[in-house]
Amino acid sequence: xxxxxxxxxxLVQPGxxxxxxxxxxxxxxxxxxxxxxxxxxxxGLEWVSGISGNxxxxxxxxxxEGRFIISRDNFKNTLYLRLNSLRPEDTAVxxxxxxxxxxxxxxxxxxxxxxxxxxxx
Amino acid sequence: EIVLTQSPGTLSLSPGERxxxxxxxxxxxxxxxxxxxxxxxxQAPRLLIYGASSRATGIADRISGSGSGTDFTLTINRLEPxxxxxxxxxxxxxxxxxxxxxxxVEIK
Numbered sequence: 001x002x003x004x005x006x007x008x009x010x011l012v013q014p015g016x017x018x019x020x021x022x023x024x025x026x027x028x029x030x031x032x033x034x035x036x037x038x039x040x041x042x043x044g045l046e047w048v049s050g051i052s053g054n055x056x057x058x059x060x061x062x063x064x065e066g067r068f069i070i071s072r073d074n075f076k077n078t079l080y081l082r083l084n085s086l087r088p089e090d091t092a093v094x095x096x097x098x099x100x101x102x103x104x105x106x107x108x109x110x111x112x113x114x115x116x117x118x119x120x121x
Numbered sequence: 122e123i124v125l126t127q128s129p130g131t132l133s134l135s136p137g138e139r140x141x142x143x144x145x146x147x148x149x150x151x152x153x154x155x156x157x158x159x160x161x162x163x164q165a166p167r168l169l170i171y172g173a174s175s176r177a178t179g180i181a182d183r184i185s186g187s188g189s190g191t192d193f194t195l196t197i198n199r200l201e202p203x204x205x206x207x208x209x210x211x212x213x214x215x216x217x218x219x220x221x222x223x224x225x226v227e228i229k
Contacts (some may be wrong), residue, residue, distance in 0.1 A: 038164075042224045044209065044222050045160075045166065045209050045223075047218040047220060049209070050216075050218065059217065059218070061217045061218075064124065068228060074223075075183055097198075100171060105215075105216050105218055106213050107156035108156075108166075108168060109167060109168045110168075111166055111167070112165065114165060
């Protein structure tokens, strides 16, 4: 059974940083790309970033380019998202999602339950 | 980036009826890399359709996707109580990947 468990969310001040983690189990982690998708309160889905199975290719959305960094540790079966220079508009539930293939730019067939990031002073 | 426009914003239907949801792209979606997701309140999204028309694992055959290029459709036949939710389309043919704004299917 595929399991994705996010952690690391919380309250942070504008301009601050945070690192999200996603522990994966139930599949061969290095064979699949992974993504982060966020959802602001009461709003729709926004793709944030994706990474290929071996970590060699990464992709990011325009609104987070240069501020958020996606990475992975295939030995620890863990996906990360480093959030820098946070803004109030980054407040959202952040979902970790498994890609349907090795590519970091793909649809997502399994999702975690999400971790809430709140940016406020 | 490719902008996806979903319509209608809200669909009010009764159980047993057919739901037809539209997703229109601002540019042609490469290789028909178009997915549909269902999301219920307080839950993570669930993949329904990928490649515009292929059902994901465990998805009922009364749910189907069609379309190509810039116009895509999700059809749900014989609506069941569990189908009332918000539906999103997503293109994954070109980075940045993008989602539509969603269509809410509510009980009439």
